[in-house]
Amino acid sequence: MTETTEEPAARRRVFADLTPLRSSPDYRRLWFGNTVSWIGQGMTSLAVSLQVYDITGSAFSVGLIGFCSFLPLVVFGLYGGAVADTLDRRKLGLASASGSFLLSIALVVLSLAGVRQVGPLYAVVALQAACFAVNSPARSSMIARLLPAEQLPAANALSSMTSTTGSLAGPMLGGLAVGWWGYRAAYTVDAVTFTAALYAMWRLPAMLPERGEESGSGKRASVADGLRFLAHRSNLRMTFITDLCAMVLAQPRALFPVVAVLWYGGDAKTTGLLVAAPALGALLAGVFSGWLGRVRRHGLAVLIAVACWGTAIAVFGLTRQLWPGLLFLALAGYADTVSMVFRNTMLQAAVPDEMRGRLQGVFIVVVAGGPRLGEFLSGSAADLFSPGVAVTGGGIACVVAVTLLALRWRGFARYDARDPQP
Known part of the structure; x- marks a missing residue:
């Protein structure tokens, strides 16, 4: 009996602590949905870069993709955080995730329509960055409400695996999808995988910001x-x-x-x-x-x-x-x-x-x-x-x-x- 109880404890000392996934169904759904959707987003990121280069033949045009996402990330990151401290974070996260989902659908439609201009692609990338910048503060702020403080390091380590897996597997799978079936395949997978993140956000309880001494009940963040x-x-x-x-x-x-x-x-x-x-x-x-x-x-x-x-x-x-x-x-x-x-x-x-x-x-x-x-x-x-x-x-x-x-x-x-x- 001692062996069987000590062995899992020894594994936890080495490998990632999965306690947050076991203790909170809400966090478990959120983590799984984010992991799946990150892979899809990694596929889309590579596919957009390849499509822009295919249309323009210009490395500079590919570099503009980063510029298009940078400004929305900065602007909407700051103001999205303020909104997340004002509204129900679940509703805000659900609305911004829905926006990202619709933008993934827009990329599918653009590829099916055979659009050969980079302007619509840049616009979608900028809007996706804005949705992410609004979604991320709302989602991150909810973690401390879903888990006790002692589980936060383990939860953040698990979140790091989500982003890293997406960064590694997403572009690799995106390259294969584009090579075999074209850009629409990568965009379609992204749209399908985003439904997991939407479902996880939809199942969360209401998450209104608590009001303390830093801000009064009627004060706008x-x-x-x-x-x-x-x-x-x-x-x-x-x-x-x-x-x-x-x-x-x-x-x-x-x-x-x-x-x-x-x-x-x-x-x-x-x-x-x-x-x-x-x-x-x-x-x-x-x-x-x-x-x-x-x-x-x-x-x-x-x-x-x-x-x-x-x-x-x-x-x-x-x-x-x-x-x-x-x-x-x-x-x-x-x-x-x-x-x-x-x-x-x-x-x-x-x-x-x-x-x-x-x-x-x-x-x-x-x-x-x-x-x-x-x-x-x-x-x-x-x-x-x-x-x-x-x-x-x-x-x-x-x-x-x-x-x-x-x-x-x-x-x-x-x-x-x-x-x-x-």
């Missing part, structure tokens, strides 16, 4: 109030600043096509391996995340994880053999997921419910804007100096910056999950 709240909460503010240190100072993704050729003598396949390595590391961090639930010093864990990201990127910049380079990129992806789990948990546990939507909106802006700014910075540094200096220098700068932040705001390292203080 505003973006400015959320930013003022954040300005006076050093622990929460540090979750964003440390992430920016990693994503802005040490983001080498834009240089992968260059270093694949210059450092490793490779080609597009080598670039694909470089892109996949951090995602694989992130997936492994989610799979082997059982230990995360036992960590109490979340702030210290974030500081160590971000420093590990910077160190791994710096060492990657020194490698000139492919497999060691892929290993350090995978380690960076692992560290990034650990940081994300604890940062998300702090945002869910230490933020009053009536502020969670707005803080999640700020989170979207940081996640959307930080890597893009980092890619611009690394590309500029590579042009001014060299790719090696840009990558290694960026990693070292990340470690130095997070060390200085830890010394300046020492209370962040003392943050204790048993008494979450913003």
Whole structure:
């Protein structure tokens, strides 16, 4: 009897803790629906890129897809968070998910109609980004209402597996679908898989924001109030600043096509391996995340994880053999997921419910804007100096910056999950 009870406990210490999936049917449906729909969205993302290139033959036109999604993510992320702190989050999530579903149907219709202009594709991408930016704060704010605080690290680790699986499997399946059956196949799969997310959101209970001392019962939530709240909460503010240190100072993704050729003598396949390595590391961090639930010093864990990201990127910049380079990129992806789990948990546990939507909106802006700014910075540094200096220098700068932040705001390292203080 002792063996059978100890064996599952030992597995939980190593592998992802599935307790949130077992304890909450609502969370289980939400997680499954998001996982399935993320794969479909990954298929659509690749299919749109391929279709735009097929129509225009221009890499610049493909790059505009990212620009079309960036602005809606920033604008609607902030205001979507404010709306999520005003309305029933279930209804808001259901409405925005329905919008994304209809936009997937629109892509199917465009492909069936044989439309050969990129304008409608850009418009759909921008609207999809707006729907996602509204949906994400509402959905993320609900997690802390569905699960007890001690299960939040496990839930965030499971969520990291959702996004990583979508990033890895979605484009791969999308490429196969487009190659065998055309663009409409990828778009149709996306529309079908989105029904799982819609069903999960529909089954949730009403989720009106709780009203506390931060906002009165009749006061309308505003973006400015959320930013003022954040300005006076050093622990929460540090979750964003440390992430920016990693994503802005040490983001080498834009240089992968260059270093694949210059450092490793490779080609597009080598670039694909470089892109996949951090995602694989992130997936492994989610799979082997059982230990995360036992960590109490979340702030210290974030500081160590971000420093590990910077160190791994710096060492990657020194490698000139492919497999060691892929290993350090995978380690960076692992560290990034650990940081994300604890940062998300702090945002869910230490933020009053009536502020969670707005803080999640700020989170979207940081996640959307930080890597893009980092890619611009690394590309500029590579042009001014060299790719090696840009990558290694960026990693070292990340470690130095997070060390200085830890010394300046020492209370962040003392943050204790048993008494979450913003």
